[in-house]
Amino acid sequence: xxxxxxxxxxxxxxxxxVCPTDVFRLDSKSGKAIVKYPEDCQICHLCRxxxxxxxxxxxxxxxxxxxxxxx
Amino acid sequence: MKKLVEKYGxxxxxxxxxxxxxxIYLLGDFPRRNALKExxxxxxxxxxxxMINQFYLTRGFRFIxxxxxxxxxxxxxxxxxxxxxxxxxxxPFLVVLPRQFEGGVKPITAFWEIISTYNNPAVxxxxxxxxxxxxxxxxxxxRRKLFKNYIKWRTFHGVLxxxxxxxxxxxxxxxxxxxxxxxxxxYLVLMAGGYVTIVRTYISDIRRGDKWRIRxxxxxxxSSLP
Ligand code: SF4
Ligand code: SF4
Numbered sequence: 001x002x003x004x005x006x007x008x009x010x011x012x013x014x015x016x017x018v019c020p021t022d023v024f025r026l027d028s029k030s031g032k033a034i035v036k037y038p039e040d041c042q043i044c045h046l047c048r049x050x051x052x053x054x055x056x057x058x059x060x061x062x063x064x065x066x067x068x069x070x071x
Numbered sequence: 072m073k074k075l076v077e078k079y080g081x082x083x084x085x086x087x088x089x090x091x092x093x094x095i096y097l098l099g100d101f102p103r104r105n106a107l108k109e110x111x112x113x114x115x116x117x118x119x120x121x122m123i124n125q126f127y128l129t130r131g132f133r134f135i136x137x138x139x140x141x142x143x144x145x146x147x148x149x150x151x152x153x154x155x156x157x158x159x160x161x162x163p164f165l166v167v168l169p170r171q172f173e174g175g176v177k178p179i180t181a182f183w184e185i186i187s188t189y190n191n192p193a194v195x196x197x198x199x200x201x202x203x204x205x206x207x208x209x210x211x212x213x214r215r216k217l218f219k220n221y222i223k224w225r226t227f228h229g230v231l232x233x234x235x236x237x238x239x240x241x242x243x244x245x246x247x248x249x250x251x252x253x254x255x256x257x258y259l260v261l262m263a264g265g266y267v268t269i270v271r272t273y274i275s276d277i278r279r280g281d282k283w284r285i286r287x288x289x290x291x292x293x294s295s296l297p
């Protein structure tokens with residue numbers, strides 16, 4: 001699985017909204033994000049970068065360095 | 072050195088608690104992030120453990136603290152209290168600080184997202200706990216102005232400590248990035264031990280107070296005898 005762990009999720013739903021391939025869902029019981037369709041992940045890192053509490057960890061071996069414009 | 076160990080030997084519990092928490096952090100299967108994020112996490116874990124440890128730096132434990140004097144224990148209780156409360160008070164801001172150095176969400180947006188999310192009770196508990204420890208810090212700093220009676224102050228502080236730690240503990244159990252089963256067990260055992268001690272101390276205070284009241288009233292009766 002590419003999304004390795006979700007620790008400390010506050011259930012804001014940002015990852016659900018930003019993921020281009022619709023990998024996440026909010027669990028109705030716990031109110032936290034769950035990886036519903038792991039096979040659809042394209043390793044774009046958007047979920048990790050936009051999670052306000054930095055809860056998402058992506059498998060390091062599968063990660064490419066993220067190129068971000070500076071300034 | 073020997074004198075120092077004798078004077079501050081009572082700190083062995085604090086060091087032991089921090090050591091156990093650090094071991095759990097090191098040996099646990101937690102995702103390792105960059106140095107800044109890990110330092111912030113470690114600071115928070117240590118501060119929370121030290122907050123629980125405050126229950127163990129009180130009168131209830133002085134009998135097993137060897138040669139430590141109560142005045143030294145109180146001095147350490149104040150120092151550790153102000154330090155750990157300060158770190159816990161800035162914790163919500165520290166959590167979003169690393170975002171300043173990354174792409175993606177900016178700290179201010181992340182912070183707003185956090186405090187406006189109520190999908191589960193964890194954030195609300197965090198806000199309430201934050202307000203409770205702020206109250207504890209302010210009332211401690213202005214205790215002489217706010218409380219004329221020492222017993223009233225002590226009871227207020229003890230009850231507020233129990234309430235704050237219960238709220239914060241629940242927040243940590245629900246949200247803590249490093250709250251695996253072992254860490255949760257450590258927090259719960261330490262908190263339970265602290266609560267039992269403080270409640271036991273207060274109950275024995277009340278009993279002793281009753282005894283004195285009975286003795287005093289007897290002596291008043293005796294003195295009224297011709
Ligand atoms: S890395 Fe990209 S594709 Fe994969 S879960 Fe996150 S947002 Fe979705
Ligand atoms: S963005 Fe982060 S905090 Fe928000 S739901 Fe997703 S994992 Fe949880």
